[in-house]
Amino acid sequence: MKISIEPSIFLIDEHIKLGINHYTKLVVSESPQMLKGRMQLFQEHLFFDLLDKELTDYQGITEWRALWKKLGADPGRYRPSMESMMRRIRNQNYLQPLNSAVDLNNFFSLQYEIPVGLYDLSHVDGDVQIVLGSGKTTYTGINGRENTLNGILSVEDATGPFGSPYVDSIRTIVKETTIDGLQIFFLQPSTSQEDAKKLIDSAGKMFAQVNGGSYTTTLLDKAHPQASFE
Known part of the structure; x- marks a missing residue:
């Protein structure tokens, strides 16, 4: 399986980075x-933090x-x-x-202040590409609605879109x-390469400790x- 980012996306922001973990034998x-x-404890701590903070005080949300705006979407309507x-x-x-997989994935997303997508590869058709969605990029999401990814990064295979930093589809739910x-870790653009690699490797180790299997x-x-992944 190959995974790639459409090169034109880097014309919008050259600092975009995606961390990819491939898990087998989960x-x-x-x-x-x-x-x-x-x-539960992490969420309770966040709740008390949010009593004294604005959402924009969190660097991940601000970035x-x-x-979101650079890519052409409205962050007030479609939120990361x-x-x-x-x-x-x-x-x-x-x-x-x-x-055990989805809960840990949500924990990573909250801990690192970034969108993190998790997909069942048995329902992915061929190679994967990350492109910029349009008004025709739609799927039924895990939120139970038909979602349009206009101006939002779209994770796609030969069948069509199945994920994004907004909401994932029901087709590839784990x-x-x-x-x-x-x-897929939709990293903060300001994250250095060194820190990005440390983040995804640390997350991969923890994910494998909880869910078994191996990862790259x-x-x-x-x-x-x-x-490319085997």
């Missing part, structure tokens, strides 16, 4: 109590809102996924456990039957816009 299950407790989660937490509408997974990582940026 064993997804109900989240262990350790993860449930850690996620992604700015990038981690901002939507933080708004829920601010209202004490805490995220509830789903499974369940307890998932064995092979693709994880790569970083996509302007200098290296594509990569």
Whole structure:
């Protein structure tokens, strides 16, 4: 499988970076109590932080809102996924456990203040490309709605779009039957290459500790816009 970023995206912002983790032989299950407790505690800490802070006080939200505008979308209407989660937490509408993979993925997104997508590769058709969505880029999302990715980064395969930093599709949702997974970290543009590589490797280690299997990582940026996985 190949994964790549459409080169024209770097004309909009040359600092865009995506961290990619490819997981094999996963064993997804109900989240262990350790993860449930850690996620609950993290959300409670965020809630109290948000009593004294604005969302724009978080660097990840500020950077992604700015990038959203550059790409051509309205961050007031279509929010990056981690901002939507933080708004829920601010209202004490805490995220509830789903499974060991999705829960940890949400934890990464909140911890690193970035959108993080997780996809079941058994439902991905061929190579993957990240492009800029248009008014015709649509799919049914995990939010239960038909979503249009106009001016939003779109993760696509031969069948069509299935993911984004806004909301993911139901087609590639990760369940307890998932064995092979693709994880995309939509990194803050200001993150250095060194820090980006450390982040995705650290996340990969933790993900494999919880869900088993093995993983490989790569970083996509302007200098290296594509990569291949076995």
